[in-house]
Amino acid sequence: MSETLTATTVIDPIDxxxxxxxxxxxxxxxxxxxxxxxxxxxxxxxxxxxxxGKVAQIIESxxxxxxxxxxxxxxxxxxxxxxxxxxxxxxxxxxxLGNRQFVIVDAPGHRQFLRNMITGAADxxxxxxxxxxxxxxxxxxxxHAMLLRLIGIRHxxxxxxxxxxxxxxxxxxxxxxxxxxxxxxxxxxxxxxxIPASARDGDNIASRSERSPWYKGPILTEAxxxxxxGNIRATLPFRLPVQDVYRFDDKRYVxxxxxxxxxxxxxxxxxxxxxxxxxxxxxxxxxAPVRDEAAAGESVALVLEPDVIPARGDFLYSPHQAPEKSxxxxxxxxxxxxxxxxxxxxxxxxxxxxxxxxxxxxxDSVLRLDDLTEQQADEVGPEGFAEITLVAxxxxxxxxxxPGTSDGRGVLVDRNQRIVGGAxxxxxxxxAAGSHAIHPSGGEVSTSERARGKGHKARVIxxxxxxxxxxxxxxxxxxxxxxxxxxxxYVLDGDTLRMGLCSDLGFxxxxxxxxxxxxxxxxxxxxxxxxxxxVALISPLRADRALARKIIGEEFEEVFIxxxxxxxxxxxxxxxxRAAREGKIENFTGISAPYExxxxxxxxxxxxxxxxxxxxxxxxxxxxxxxx
Amino acid sequence: xxxLDQLEAQSVFILREAYRKLKPLAMLWSLGKDSNxxxxxxxxxxxxxxxxxxMHVDTEKKFPEMYKFRDEYTExxxxxxxxxxxxxxxxxxPTLPPAARSAARKxxxxxxxIEKHKLQGVIAGIRRDEQGTRAKxxxxxxxGASHKWDIRNQPPEFWDxxxxxxxxxxxxxxxxxxxxxxxxxxxxxxxxxxxxxDLYFSKNGxxxxxxxxxxxxxxxxxxxxxxxxxxxxLETTRTSERAGRAMDHESEDAFERLRxxxxx
Numbered sequence: 001m002s003e004t005l006t007a008t009t010v011i012d013p014i015d016x017x018x019x020x021x022x023x024x025x026x027x028x029x030x031x032x033x034x035x036x037x038x039x040x041x042x043x044x045x046x047x048x049x050x051x052x053g054k055v056a057q058i059i060e061s062x063x064x065x066x067x068x069x070x071x072x073x074x075x076x077x078x079x080x081x082x083x084x085x086x087x088x089x090x091x092x093x094x095x096x097l098g099n100r101q102f103v104i105v106d107a108p109g110h111r112q113f114l115r116n117m118i119t120g121a122a123d124x125x126x127x128x129x130x131x132x133x134x135x136x137x138x139x140x141x142x143x144h145a146m147l148l149r150l151i152g153i154r155h156x157x158x159x160x161x162x163x164x165x166x167x168x169x170x171x172x173x174x175x176x177x178x179x180x181x182x183x184x185x186x187x188x189x190x191x192x193x194x195i196p197a198s199a200r201d202g203d204n205i206a207s208r209s210e211r212s213p214w215y216k217g218p219i220l221t222e223a224x225x226x227x228x229x230g231n232i233r234a235t236l237p238f239r240l241p242v243q244d245v246y247r248f249d250d251k252r253y254v255x256x257x258x259x260x261x262x263x264x265x266x267x268x269x270x271x272x273x274x275x276x277x278x279x280x281x282x283x284x285x286x287x288a289p290v291r292d293e294a295a296a297g298e299s300v301a302l303v304l305e306p307d308v309i310p311a312r313g314d315f316l317y318s319p320h321q322a323p324e325k326s327x328x329x330x331x332x333x334x335x336x337x338x339x340x341x342x343x344x345x346x347x348x349x350x351x352x353x354x355x356x357x358x359x360x361x362x363x364d365s366v367l368r369l370d371d372l373t374e375q376q377a378d379e380v381g382p383e384g385f386a387e388i389t390l391v392a393x394x395x396x397x398x399x400x401x402x403p404g405t406s407d408g409r410g411v412l413v414d415r416n417q418r419i420v421g422g423a424x425x426x427x428x429x430x431x432a433a434g435s436h437a438i439h440p441s442g443g444e445v446s447t448s449e450r451a452r453g454k455g456h457k458a459r460v461i462x463x464x465x466x467x468x469x470x471x472x473x474x475x476x477x478x479x480x481x482x483x484x485x486x487x488x489x490y491v492l493d494g495d496t497l498r499m500g501l502c503s504d505l506g507f508x509x510x511x512x513x514x515x516x517x518x519x520x521x522x523x524x525x526x527x528x529x530x531x532x533x534x535v536a537l538i539s540p541l542r543a544d545r546a547l548a549r550k551i552i553g554e555e556f557e558e559v560f561i562x563x564x565x566x567x568x569x570x571x572x573x574x575x576x577x578r579a580a581r582e583g584k585i586e587n588f589t590g591i592s593a594p595y596e597x598x599x600x601x602x603x604x605x606x607x608x609x610x611x612x613x614x615x616x617x618x619x620x621x622x623x624x625x626x627x628x
Numbered sequence: 629x630x631x632l633d634q635l636e637a638q639s640v641f642i643l644r645e646a647y648r649k650l651k652p653l654a655m656l657w658s659l660g661k662d663s664n665x666x667x668x669x670x671x672x673x674x675x676x677x678x679x680x681x682x683m684h685v686d687t688e689k690k691f692p693e694m695y696k697f698r699d700e701y702t703e704x705x706x707x708x709x710x711x712x713x714x715x716x717x718x719x720x721x722p723t724l725p726p727a728a729r730s731a732a733r734k735x736x737x738x739x740x741x742i743e744k745h746k747l748q749g750v751i752a753g754i755r756r757d758e759q760g761t762r763a764k765x766x767x768x769x770x771x772g773a774s775h776k777w778d779i780r781n782q783p784p785e786f787w788d789x790x791x792x793x794x795x796x797x798x799x800x801x802x803x804x805x806x807x808x809x810x811x812x813x814x815x816x817x818x819x820x821x822x823x824x825x826d827l828y829f830s831k832n833g834x835x836x837x838x839x840x841x842x843x844x845x846x847x848x849x850x851x852x853x854x855x856x857x858x859x860x861x862l863e864t865t866r867t868s869e870r871a872g873r874a875m876d877h878e879s880e881d882a883f884e885r886l887r888x889x890x891x892x
Binding site: 023092093094101115116118119122123243244246248253255257284285286287288295297298299301312336350352406409411413416417418419422 | 629631633634636637638640641644645647648668671672673674675676677756757763766782783784785786787788789791792793794795807809820
C-alpha cells in the first residue's frame with residue numbers, strides 16, 4: 001500500500017456542499033452475539049467507508065488469530081476487547097452513504113455495560129436493532145428496546161440477521177418478524193422496517209440478496225438513506241438554560257446553548273428565578289458575521305437590558321410560553337448504580353445546566369424485562385427501568401421530554417458526583433387520592449424567616465446509645481433547660497414513638513431500620529417547622545444513622561451517649577437486660593443484637609461518669625452553640 | 629446550522645462547562661492544527677479571550693517552525709503560556725518500543741505540569757477518528773492520582789452531563805474536539821482563517837499530515853500546498869492520519885499502552 005496521495009481528483013462541487021451537512025447519529029443495538037459488530041464492519045466495507053490502513057489492520061489481526069476475516073475486529077480495536085471477544089465500550093464511527101453523513105454508534109450488548117451503551121446511544125436519531133432470526137428476541141433485545149424508548153428514539157429499523165440459518169425461508173422469517181413486532185408493541189414502539197439479512201455474507205446490507213427474492217423492501221443502505229432528519233427543535237418555544245455569566249471589559253454576557261426555538265435582538269425574555277423580564281440588547285459573537293438572531297443548537301452570548309444577572313441553571317424563555325413548573329415531577333428512570341434504588345433517597349437532579357436537590361418520593365412502577373409488564377416494587381435493581389416521582393424543595397422549571405428534543409432529560413447524581421441514573425421527565429406529578437406521597441417542604445416561609453421568628457436555628461440532635469444509657473433522661477432534662485432559655489425544643493423518644501407511630505414494628509433488623517426511618521422523617525418535619533428536635537433512639541446500626549443523616553441533611557447532629565454495657569446492665573431500670581439474658585427478649589441490642597458505636601459523633605458524652613444533670617448541661621451547651 | 633456550526637457550538641459548550649466547573653484549568657497547546665483550532669474555539673467561547681493558561685509540554689525535539697509559531701502567536705493572541713519540559717528518554721519504560729518510549733516522555737512531562745500547577749482540568753485536542761483507543765474516550769475523562777486512564781471503568785456520559793472531580797488528586801481531561809474528524813478540522817481552518825504551521829503544506833512533493841517530534845514523525849508524499857488542496861486530498865485519501873507517527877505502529881497495542889498510562 002502506497003502512501004502517495006494526489007490532489008488531482010476533482011470532487012463534484014455539489015457533493016462537497018452536502019458533505020458539510022451534519023451527521024445523523026445511528027445507534028446499532030442488539031443481544032450479544034446477534035451480530036452487531038459484524039454488521040458494522042460489513043457495512044463500512046461494502047460502502048467503501050474503510051480507510052485502507054484499517055482493512056489491512058483487520059486482515060493482519062485476523063491472521064494473527066488464525067481467522068480469515070473477522071469484521072468485528074474493526075470496532076474492537078482495543079486489545080482487551082479482542083481478547084475477551086466482547087465490545088467493552090461504545091464507539092462512534094463516521095460513515096458516509098452517497099450524499100449523506102452518518103455517525104454509527106456501536107453500543108455493547110453485554111449486560112453489565114448498560115452505562116456504556118447509554119453513553120453511546122443517548123443522542124442517536126435512529127436505531128438499527130439487530131435480532132438473530134434463528135434465536136429471536138432475547139433479554140438484551142428487550143432491554144435495548146426499552147432504552148430506545150426511554151431516550152426517545154422512534155425510528156427503528158429491525159435487522160433480522162443470520163437468515164441464512166433459516167434458509168431465507170419467508171414463512172419462518174415472517175414468524176420472527178411477528179414476534180418482534182409484538183414485543184416492541186408492548187413498549188409502544190413501532191419499527192419502521194424489518195430487513196431479512198446476513199451481515200456475515202452481506203445479504204441485503206449494501207446489495208440486494210438473490211437468496212431472498214420474496215423480500216421487496218429497502219435493503220439496509222436504502223433504509224438508512226431514508227431516515228428522517230427530524231430537527232424540530234428550532235420550531236418550538238424559545239428556551240435557553242443559562243450556562244454561565246461572564247463579565248469581560250465592563251460588559252456582561254449571559255451564555256448558554258439554545259435548546260429550543262429562536263431568539264432575536266429586541267426579544268423580551270423571562271428569567272427563571274427572577275420576576276420580570278429583560279430584553280435582548282445584542283447577540284455577541286467573536287470572529288463571525290453579525291446576525292441578530294440565533295436558533296436551537298447554537299451556543300450564544302447574550303447581552304441583556306436591563307443588566308440583570310441570572311444564575312446558572314435559570315431558564316430564559318418567552319414570557320407567554322413558560323415551561324412547566326412543579327416541585328413534584330414524574331419521570332422515567334433507567335438505573336445505573338449497582339445497589340438498588342429505594343424511595344426516600346436524595347440526589348442532585350441535573351437538568352441541562354440546572355441542579356436541584358430531589359428526593360425519590362415514590363417508585364410508581366418497575367418494568368419487568370421478562371415479559372415487559374409494569375410491576376409494583378419497593379426498589380429498582382441495577383440496570384432496571386422504572387417510573388418514579390421526584391420531589392424538590394422548590395418548584396423546578398422544566399419541559400417534559402419528547403422525542404426529537406434534547407432537553408427535559410435529567411440525570412441523577414449521588415453525593416460522590418457519580419451519575420447513577422437517567423430520568424427523562426414525564427410531567428408534573430399530581431397527588432392521587434389515597435397515595436402515600438410525601439409533600440415537599442419549603443413553601444412560602446423560608447428557613448431563615450422561621451429562624452428569625454423563633455430567634456434560633458432548627459436542629460435535629462440524634463442521641464444514640466444502648467438501652468438504659470440515659471438518652472431519654474438526658475434529653476428530657478436538656479429539653480426543659482432549653483425551653484426555659486427560649487429555645488423551642490422537643491423530644492422524640494424511641495419508646496413513645498413505638499407506642500404510636502411505630503406500633504406496627506417489631507425488633508428485627510428490617511423493622512428497626514423502618515423505625516429509624518420514620519423517626520428521622522418526623523424529626524425532619526419538626527425541624528422544618530423550626531424546632532430543635534432531640535431524638536432519643538438506640539439506633540444501633542451505623543447504616544441506619546447514616547440513613548437518618550441523609551433524610552435530615554445538614555441539620556443532623558449525632559450525639560453518642562456512651563454508657564458501657566456493664567453499667568447499663570447494672571442499672572437495668574426497665575428490667576430488660578435480665579429478660580434478654582434469660583432469653584425472653586430476642587434481638588436485644590448489646591446482648592443478642594449488635595450495637596455499632598459512632599466512629600466520629602458530633603458530640604461524645606461519656607455517660608458512665610457524671611450524673612444525668614451534668615451530662616444534660618453538656619448537651620444543652622452544645623445545642624446552644626449550634627442553634628444561636 | 630451546517631456540520632461545522634454544530635461541531636463549533638458543541639465544542640464551545642464543552643469549553644464553557646470546563647471553565648465553569650474545573651479550577652484551575654489549562655489548555656494543552658501542541659502547536660499542531662488541532663490545538664490551534666481548539667484555541668480558536670476557546671476564543672469563540674470567551675468572546676476573543678483565552679481566560680486560562682495555555683500549556684506547551686516541550687519535548688525539545690519539535691521542528692524550528694513550530695517554536696517560531698508558538699512565540700509569534702503567544703504574543704498575537706495574548707496567551708498566558710506555561711512551559712514544561714520532558715525528562716530524558718532513558719528514564720522511560722524500557723519495555724516500550726523505541727518510538728513509543730520517546731512519546732512517553734511527553735506523558736511524564738505533562739504529569740509533572742499537572743502536579744506543579746495543581747490542575748483540576750486539562751483541555752486536550754484529541755479526536756475520536758484519530759485512533760481506535762481515542763474513539764473510546766469521554767468528553768470529560770477523569771484521571772486518578774497516577775493519571776492512569778481506566779478504560780474499563782469509565783463514567784457514564786450522556787445528555788451533555790459530564791463527570792466532575794469528587795476527590796483530591798483526580799483531574800479531568802477535557803476533550804472538546806472528540807467529535808471532529810480530520811477533514812472537519814481542515815474545513816474549519818479554511819472557513820475561519822486559522823493560522824497553522826506551514827509544515828502542513830507541500831514543499832518539494834512532501835508535507836506533514838500530523839506533527840509530532842522531529843525524529844518520530846515522517847512526511848507524506850503530497851502536492852497539496854494550499855488549504856483547498858489539502859481538503860481535496862483528504863476527500864480522496866483513505867490512508868489513516870497517524871500513518872506518519874511511528875509510535876502507533878510498532879506493535880499492536882503500543883498506542884493503547886501509552887494512553888492507559890496517561891498519554892493523550
